[in-house]
């Protein structure tokens with residue numbers, strides 16, 4: 001008899017997605033980036049069709065509901081909702097109202113992201129997030145979304161993985177706008193904090209006026225940096241700054257209400273203090289960090305995976321207990337409820353995913369047993385989708401998608417996850433290994 005560990009009552013469990021990666025038919029900065037130079041994308045693809053989810057959202061969401069998911073994270077596409085500065089598209093908002101209705105009818109609590117890496121072209125063409133008015137623009141968009149949709153949304157995320165956006169787009173230049181500038185990356189981090197604060201203020205104002213409950217956070221990517229050698233002070237030193245800038249800086253700015261050093265100089269930001277009602281945690285892996293004189297652009301830190309452990313096709317180390325440690329560290333440092341807003345594995349043939357899911361949910365339960373207030377777990381992701389610079393080469397889905405016919409083909413891990421959601425319990429890691 002396999003031992004089952006119950007999930008906490010009211011625990012949210014389901015999948016996370018993002019508009020650009022699944023919807024298709026979006027005209028934004030990323031679409032242009034991929035189309036202008038297909039060599040930027042591993043397989044030369046773009047997301048013009050993606051999973052055709054914009055047209056198929058009803059069947060797709062009902063299928064997840066039928067798999068007993070009780071929550072679903074998705075993002076609103078800013079370029080659809082505000083295709084020209086200050087002009088809001090009622091039909092686009094009506095579409096997302098319909099998505100929300102379908103989530104609720106399918107028994108899934110929605111978790112809604114306002115910004116998941118993409119920008120409307122009118123903003124991207126005018127400095128993007130570095131436009132001096134980007135916080136005001138973002139707040140205006142947030143307010144429009146909240147007015148139309150907020151009655152059906154309790155869990156909001158302003159910005160997905162702000163540090164990843166800053167790093168990929170402005171330090172290493174693999175994502176739009178393709179810059180390679182440390183000062184610009186730091187400016188983007190400051191800009192994203194200001195945008196978050198402005199959007200939280202707008203969301204809360206609308207919610208209060210209507211008497212709605214709004215829980216707001218960012219989706220924070222937690223990717224701990226571990227010194228490659230415990231005995232090397234240089235490796236420890238190399239890990240220190242990336243750990244602060246990428247794993248802690250944004251969250252502490254939100255707590256203190258200021259742009260903290262070394263990215264900022266302590267400037268106060270209106271609406272920032274106490275702007276997190278919970279912490280959305282995107283957790284996949286950690287990096288082994290080496291001090292390396294040949295890596296000045298990344299402040300002499302060179303990241304690698306752990307060669308001693310299994311790795312995903314993205315070469316990310318798979319080490320479930322590290323997720324428990326990461327959740328506990330965040331809980332102990334911030335004392336805010338946690339919601340795992342992403343966790344998943346790139347795995348071409350669904351060989352790793354079943355154990356990955358069971359082991360990571362056990363890690364979540366271990367963190368809960370040790371006192372962390374974890375409100376839910378959203379697996380990345382429902383369908384094999386368009387994975388940014390990797391195109392369709394990295395497969396994170398529970399459900400495969402035939403790229404010719406768009407047929408949905410649930411993988412064995414989808415059935416396993418459905419059973420976990422149905423039972424609201426997880427086979428204990430030891431039992432799952434024994435059964436294997």
Ligand code: IFM
Nearest residue numbers: 018161282342380387396
């Ligand atoms: O696909 C991405 C997602 O958009 C943001 N978090 C990480 C995922 C996997 O790389």
